[in-house]
Every structure is written in structure tokens, then in C-alpha cells.
Amino acid sequence: MTRVKESVMKCIFALCALMSIGAVIAICVFIFANGIPAIREIGVWQFLSGRVWKPSVNIYGIFPMIIASLYVTAGAIIVGVAPGVLTAVFLLKYCPARLRKPMHTAINLLAGIPSIVYGFFALMVIVPLIGEVFYTGGKGILTASLLLGIMILPTIINTAYSFLKAVPDMYFEGSLALGATRERSIFFAMFPAASSGVLSGIILGVGRAIGETMAVVMVAGNQAVMPGSVLSGARTLTANIVLEMSYAAGLHRGALVGTAVVLFVFILIINLCFSAIKQKKA
Amino acid sequence: MKNYIKKPFSLAALLLIILSAIVTAAVIVFITGYILINGIPNIRLSLFAWEYNAKNVSMMPAIINTVYIALLTLVIAVPVGVFSAVYLAEYAKRGSNLVKIIRITADTLSGIPSIVYGLFGFLAFVVALKWEYSLLSGALTLAIMVLPSIMRTTEEALLAVPDSYREGSFGLGAGKIRTIFKISIPASMPGILSGVILAIGRITGETAALIFTAGTVAAVPGSVFNSARTLAVHMYCLLSEGLYTDEAYATAVVLLVTVAAINALSDFAAHKIAKM
Numbered sequence: 001m002t003r004v005k006e007s008v009m010k011c012i013f014a015l016c017a018l019m020s021i022g023a024v025i026a027i028c029v030f031i032f033a034n035g036i037p038a039i040r041e042i043g044v045w046q047f048l049s050g051r052v053w054k055p056s057v058n059i060y061g062i063f064p065m066i067i068a069s070l071y072v073t074a075g076a077i078i079v080g081v082a083p084g085v086l087t088a089v090f091l092l093k094y095c096p097a098r099l100r101k102p103m104h105t106a107i108n109l110l111a112g113i114p115s116i117v118y119g120f121f122a123l124m125v126i127v128p129l130i131g132e133v134f135y136t137g138g139k140g141i142l143t144a145s146l147l148l149g150i151m152i153l154p155t156i157i158n159t160a161y162s163f164l165k166a167v168p169d170m171y172f173e174g175s176l177a178l179g180a181t182r183e184r185s186i187f188f189a190m191f192p193a194a195s196s197g198v199l200s201g202i203i204l205g206v207g208r209a210i211g212e213t214m215a216v217v218m219v220a221g222n223q224a225v226m227p228g229s230v231l232s233g234a235r236t237l238t239a240n241i242v243l244e245m246s247y248a249a250g251l252h253r254g255a256l257v258g259t260a261v262v263l264f265v266f267i268l269i270i271n272l273c274f275s276a277i278k279q280k281k282a
Numbered sequence: 283m284k285n286y287i288k289k290p291f292s293l294a295a296l297l298l299i300i301l302s303a304i305v306t307a308a309v310i311v312f313i314t315g316y317i318l319i320n321g322i323p324n325i326r327l328s329l330f331a332w333e334y335n336a337k338n339v340s341m342m343p344a345i346i347n348t349v350y351i352a353l354l355t356l357v358i359a360v361p362v363g364v365f366s367a368v369y370l371a372e373y374a375k376r377g378s379n380l381v382k383i384i385r386i387t388a389d390t391l392s393g394i395p396s397i398v399y400g401l402f403g404f405l406a407f408v409v410a411l412k413w414e415y416s417l418l419s420g421a422l423t424l425a426i427m428v429l430p431s432i433m434r435t436t437e438e439a440l441l442a443v444p445d446s447y448r449e450g451s452f453g454l455g456a457g458k459i460r461t462i463f464k465i466s467i468p469a470s471m472p473g474i475l476s477g478v479i480l481a482i483g484r485i486t487g488e489t490a491a492l493i494f495t496a497g498t499v500a501a502v503p504g505s506v507f508n509s510a511r512t513l514a515v516h517m518y519c520l521l522s523e524g525l526y527t528d529e530a531y532a533t534a535v536v537l538l539v540t541v542a543a544i545n546a547l548s549d550f551a552a553h554k555i556a557k558m
Contacts, residue, residue: 002457009459013373016365017384020433023426024387030405031398086302094299103303105545106310112541113313114487114514117534120521121313124320150309157306181286183295211395213490214518238397238490245401245494260401264394271393275386 028264035261038254047258053224055244060255062262064226068141068234069210069266071227072220075145076152076209081202084156089186091157092164093172111154119218122147127219134231139221142230147219148212152205159204163197164190200277207270211263213238237263314538321535324528334500339529341536343502344516347417350503351496351512352485354421355428360478362425363432364467370433371440372462392430396491399427403495415509420496427491428481435480439473440466472554479548486540489514513537 039047042060050061091103126146131138167190175185191198221233222243235243240259248256286293331340366384374381403423413419443466451461467474497509498519511519517533520526 006457006459010369010373013365013369016362017369017374017380019362020366020384020391020429021387023429024390026406027394027398027402027426030402030410034405083302083305086299087306090299090303095303103307105549106307108545108549109314109542110310112483112487112545114489114537114541116487116489116514116517116521117317117537118313120517120530120534121316123521125316150313153306153309181289181292183292183299184289187295207393207395211393211397213395213397218521238395241397241401242490242493245404257401257405260398264398267393267395267398268390271390274393275389 031257031260031264034254035257035259038251039258039261041251042255042258047255048262051226053240055248055252055255058251060251060258062237062240062255062259064224065235065237065240065259066262068220068227069236069238069263071141071230071234072144072148072216072236073206073209075141075230076148077202077205079145079149080152080156080205084153084201084205085160085198087153088157088160088164091161093182093186107154107157110150111158115151115212115215118147118151119215122215122219130231136231137221137233139219140231140233141220141227144216144220144234144236145230147215148209151212151215152208155204155208156201159201160194160198163194163201166197167193196277196280200274203270203274203277207267207274210236210266210270211238213242217242237266317531317534317538321531321538324532325535326532329529329532339520339526341513341516341529341533343500344511344513345536346502347496347510348486348512348514350417350510351421351424351492352482354417354506355424355485356478356481358421358425359428359432359481363429363477364436364474366429367433367436367440368462368467371437372458372466388430388433391426392434394427396427396488399423400491400494403491408495413507415495415497415499416507417496417503417510418506420492420510420512421506423491423495424485424488427488428484431484432474432477432481435477436470436474439470439477442473443469472551476548476551479544479551483541483544483548486512486544487514487537488512489518493518513540 047060047062048066049063050059051063052059052061053064091100095103122143126143127138129138130136130140130143130146134142171189171193172185175189176182180188216236217239220236220239222235222239223233224235224240227234237259241256241263244252245256286296328338329340330342331338332342334340334343370381370384400423403419407413407419407422408415411419447465447469448461451465456464492512492515496512496515498511498515499509500511500516500519503510513533514537517530517537520530520533
């Protein structure tokens, strides 16, 4: 009796473990099965490189959205990475013991704030600010980049922190003993040893920035045209889906799912890079 | 300080590090302060009326819906997540191909953006299974979304349980199942809890995955097959209507306080495990 119970439970555990594989397969099947036929109908090249998105006359080109997503993500990396990594260094080597816990709590809070609240904050603060400084409407790539740069901070800080912490103390101390300053020891002895960590933090940040939806929709302007400058409005891949999905039908809906296919492929590439780095480290 | 005068690189690096930390701290203080200062004066009793209408713009139904969706999601995701972790930690051979594949898929799941989850939930549950916009569609979508984080935290907690516990249990004649349920899982409870609490935080803040699965009806649903908006979706609706900035501030305060409380709880649970 017990033996039957043991093997039944083992099967249940295994079944649950297989569930995540099933989920990934289901997601791929549904997204690709709904997206690929539409992309094929539009024409792969036409869909990916077309510069005009006009569902009303059945023209679907998402090149402006791809560019906008890349711009916004690159902007977020430029804004967020340096402060994030340096803050991690501060937490590890400079932070007074009394400040360490409040800082960690605050960073975790930053990670937990819902994206809709971020978007609202940016709409109320960053958009008017940019508008005033540059005499524009305020919504655009620059605004979205600033906001996303803030949003990826916790990801970058936490990853960089845990990797820097894992560097053996003797690297730092050895360098100090050779007469280098603390800063030189951090940047030339510890950083090379933790570089994969900094890199994986950046990759996770890219993943978060490119997939972010609600916050970007509120501040990027959402015009489905090629962005002219960092101040002009732009529509990202994610924004394209969320803006039109509620009323789309037929080929239009297919084209939106096709947008998700492109986004999904981007994410898969990012994940692949991430696991490659993880493997290399192990 | 004297040591730095002849070392411009080190001085610059030091200043940059301190500046970054100050900027990060300032950003956090500014965002939370801004929301709280603008939001708290807008919190009125009528915002917590039981029924929603265009006049009181009550967030009470949305709060109740958030609790419903969180419960429903956890009922689905916690058993599956915990059992998968049990399989990975207690049964599977380290480094076997199956384990590798499960890990890769879990990593993939945690990287998928919420809008893609929303689209999947829409295509699979709302359209293919014809459940319409409903609590159940939303909860299933979110369950898949939080699954990897529950799996990971549980597995880490299980692996942290000393083998001597298990050996003691086996030595007293208990079987594997009994050992898992009476020893391993109870011993790793704080870790599991902290993962579950973090999942609640993610569910509370989620918008993109819910708009097209659970829909935006501002009432407490009669059954799991009715549409219902959560608090975050409620805030999105307020903003897209464009008339309710004050109410949006108040909702943001509630969301922010909830997230802070959830984080504190999760920290508390995680500290319990550190003490063990």
C-alpha cells in the first residue's frame, strides 16, 4: 500500500514539474499559431520592414515599432546601468552599516512598485519636465528611456550586488596590499571577476525594458511612425499590442499577435544570451 | 582624504559611486514621497463605498477582486510550484536532462513580458476555451506567470534543509512521502512563504496580463466566469478615461502601501529562514 502511495505521489510531483514545460509549449503554440499565418498573409518582409501601420486600409508594417522598442531599451540601459552598478558597489563597500538595511528595503520597494504607478508618476512629473525643458509635448523616447532607466535600477543593482559579493575577499585585499586604492581595487580586481554578473544584470534589464508595457504606453506618445529624434513620440511593440487589441479583429488581430511573435523572439534571444553567460560562469 | 589628492582616478570613482547611491536613494524617496503627498489628501471615505458608480468612483470592488484573483491564482500556482520544486529537489538527479529542460523553461517563463502572457491568456482561455473575460481566465494566466518564482524560492528553501533532517526521518522508519510532507516542507516553510508573498505582490501590481483576460468590469463578480477588474487595472481605467486624476492618486497610494506591506512580510518570512 505504502509503495503504491509512494509511486503515485512521485508521479504527481513529476507531473507538476512537467507543467512548466507544458506552459511554455502552450504559450508558443497559441502565439505562433495565431501570429504566423497573419505574418505570412501580410508577407514576412513587408511586416518586418514596412514603415506604415494603417489597420484601416490593411497595411501592417511594424518597423517603426521595432526601432522604437530598441531605442527605448537602449536609452534605459544608458540611463540605468551606470548608476545601478555603482550603487551596488556603494552598498557592498562604502555603505555605513546602519544604512544598509534601509537601502535594501528601499530598493526592493522600487522593484515592487507596479508599472502602472510608475507610468502615472512619469506622466505627472517627467512628461511636464521634459516638455518644459525642450518645448515639446513631453511624451517621447527620452521620457520613456528615463522612466525605464529608473524601473530597471533594482534589477541591475541586485544582480550586480550578488555577483560582486561572490568575488572572494582576497582579490580586494590582495590588491589593497599591493598599494592600490580601494577604488582601483574595486574596478580592476573585483570587476573583471564579476563581469559576467554585471553583464547578466544588464541583460535582465534589457528584458524588463523591452517587455514593459503599461508604463511605456503612458509616456512614449504612441505615434506609429518612425521616430525622428529622441524627443519625438514613438510606439513600442508592447504598446502596439495593448493599444489596439481591445477592438482588433481578423487580420488586424493577427498582425497584433504577429507583433507579439516578434517580441517573443526578442525575449527568447535575450534569454539565450542570459543562459549562455550563466553556463560560462558555471 | 589626503590620500586621494594625487590620485584623480580614485577620487573621481569615489565621487561617482557616492553620487550614484545618492541619486538612487533620491529617486526612491522622490517617487514614494510624491505619490504619498499627492495621494493621501485625495483619499476619501466614498472611495471605499461597496458599490462602484461614476460618481463615487469607488475602488472597493477592485480591492475585493484583487483579493479574489490573488487567492484563485495561488490555489492553482502554489501546489503546482511547490510540487515541481519537490520533484526537482528531492527526486530528480542533479544535472539530468529533464532537470535542465525544466530549468530552461522556468527561466523562459520568468522572462516573458506580461503583455505576451495577456495575449496568450486571451487567445487560449478567452477565445479558444470561450471563458470570456473572467476571473478564471485572469487567474490561470497569472498562475503561469508566477509559477517560476514560486518554483525557484521553494527549491532553494528545500535545498537549504540539512540532509541530516531527512536521514533522521528515514532512520526512524518514515517513507519518502512522509519525510517530504512532515520534515522537508515544514522546515522550508518560511522560504516557501516568502516566495508566495512575493507572488502576491506581482499579482497585485499586474495590469497588462489582466486587461485582456479578466477584463475591466468594476463590480464584484458573481462567479469565476464573470469579468472583474483588479486594483491596478482599476487605476489604468481611471487614467485612460482621463477624468479621475485625484482618484488615480489615491489608488496609487493604496497600491504603494500594499506593495510595501507585502515586501515587509516577505522579508520577515525570509529572516525566519535565515535564523534556522
